[in-house]
Amino acid sequence: MAKYILSCCSTADLSKEHFDKIDVKYICFHYELDGVEHPDDLGQTMPFEEFYRKMTDGAATKTSQVNSDEYYDFWKPYLEQGYDILHLTLSSGISGSINSANIAREDLEEEFPDRKLYVVDSLGASSGYGLIMDTLAGMRDEGKSIDELHDWIEQHKLDLNHWFFSTDLTFYIRGGRISKTAGTVGTILGICPLLNMDDEGRLIPRSKIRGKKKVIQEIVKRMEENAQDGLDYSGKCYISQSACMDDAEAVARLVEERFPKLDGKVEIDYIGTTIGSHTGPGTVALFFWGKRRQG
Numbered sequence: 088m089a090k091y092i093l094s095c096c097s098t099a100d101l102s103k104e105h106f107d108k109i110d111v112k113y114i115c116f117h118y119e120l121d122g123v124e125h126p127d128d129l130g131q132t133m134p135f136e137e138f139y140r141k142m143t144d145g146a147a148t149k150t151s152q153v154n155s156d157e158y159y160d161f162w163k164p165y166l167e168q169g170y171d172i173l174h175l176t177l178s179s180g181i182s183g184s185i186n187s188a189n190i191a192r193e194d195l196e197e198e199f200p201d202r203k204l205y206v207v208d209s210l211g212a213s214s215g216y217g218l219i220m221d222t223l224a225g226m227r228d229e230g231k232s233i234d235e236l237h238d239w240i241e242q243h244k245l246d247l248n249h250w251f252f253s254t255d256l257t258f259y260i261r262g263g264r265i266s267k268t269a270g271t272v273g274t275i276l277g278i279c280p281l282l283n284m285d286d287e288g289r290l291i292p293r294s295k296i297r298g299k300k301k302v303i304q305e306i307v308k309r310m311e312e313n314a315q316d317g318l319d320y321s322g323k324c325y326i327s328q329s330a331c332m333d334d335a336e337a338v339a340r341l342v343e344e345r346f347p348k349l350d351g352k353v354e355i356d357y358i359g360t361t362i363g364s365h366t367g368p369g370t371v372a373l374f375f376w377g378k379r380r381q382g
Contacts, residue, residue, distance in 0.1 A: 091171035091203070091233040093223055094161070096153060096184060097127045098177045100327055100359040101217035109224035114161045116177075116184075116361040119149040127361045135357040139330035139368045148364035152177075152184040158191035162204065166195060171203035171233050175219060175240070179208045180288030205237045207244075210288035214325040214356045215249040215374035221323065222376075248377040249284035250309050251327075252302045254334065255369030256280075281305055286380045299334065306373050307341045313377040314346070321348040322376045329358040330368035338371055 094112040106113055106129075116127040120141060125133055127150075142148060153161075162172055176185040188206045195204055209216045223236050231239075256278070279302040281294040296302040314320035324342055328335035332355070339353035357363075358370060 088230075088232050089171050089203070090169065091173060091227075092165050093220065093227060093236075094172060094174045095209070095216065095220050096177050097129055098182075098212060098359060098361050099175075099217040099220055100213040100356055100362065101129075101220070102356060103129045103131060105217070105221075105356075109221055111220050111224055112161075112165075114153050114157060116153060117151045118360045118364050119147075119151075121146045124151075125360070127359055129359065130357065133360070135360070135363075136330070138360050139363065142363075142367055143330075150361045150364045152182055153187055155187040155190035155194075158188050159194060162191065162195055163198075166199045166202045166204070169202075171205075173205045173207070173223070173233050173236055175207045175209040175211075175216070175223075177216065178210045178212050178284070178288030180210065180284070181212060181290065203233060205233070207237065207240055208288070210244050210284070210286070211247055211249065212284065212288075213249075213327040213358055213362050213372055213374075214354075215247055215284070215327075215372065217356070218323060218325045218374050218376075219244060219247055245286055245380045246315075246376055246378070248310070248313050248375050248380065249372065250281070250306050250374075251283070251370055251372035252279050252281045252296070252306055253366060253370045254279050254299050254302070254331065255367060257367055257369075281309075283309070284380065285382055303334065303337050303341065303371075306338060306371070307345060310342065310373060310375055310377070311345060313375075315376050315378075318346060319348055320346050320375065320377075321350055323350045324353045325374045326353055326355045327358045327370075327372040327374075328355060329363045329366055329370045331371060334369075334371050338373060342373070 097115040279296050285291045
């Protein structure tokens, strides 16, 4: 069987140590903080605590995706060493990164006609995207071929459920995703929007929940309704959070209580600097394998 690598973008939001452990390569997005560009490198050059503190203090953020030249330079050495590549991109519903990846893929396929270079739209984000990569790494380690992994993820990527809520509407207002009036009223009433990712990889508001305790209960209820095998779910569960670890841990405790057959403890990671530039502090996201996303 031909040797191959798995790769993704830093927006899969696992830790560097996790990516190293499962041997998944990653390429970094970029962000600006008050006009200064930084790599979205999993908190290596700027700790996440510092990043979110600066946002809270009013720093302006801007993000940029990986361009085609960066993809080309990232993949070429592996192809030169005789590796095939399966790369998953951040969801096309929130980023055009896959377009840059496909431009680089076309150029490299001309240079390396005997190698395979698959580019797949993950239709996922943050550590839900990371959970996909973790699952593929496990299948690779079981001896599955690159073609088997490619076919499997194309068939099953919509089975990865993404649910999230925010307790701070400041950056949704600042980014224009909700109006200032609606945001002000929502803040006064303690509204915590509950959203998920649809079958086109877009973020869709589903409910407006009043109060943090209620939204924590509601997001776990959505897992009960949608997880594979319901309360007998035996897969992994990941959570991402942006400077609100107490809320994330509250969700994790409830998940572990309700799902006794879970594969290990709930893993909690930071929402990285690319996605965090848009959510700001106060967002908790819950990821698990479950019912196929539709609409």
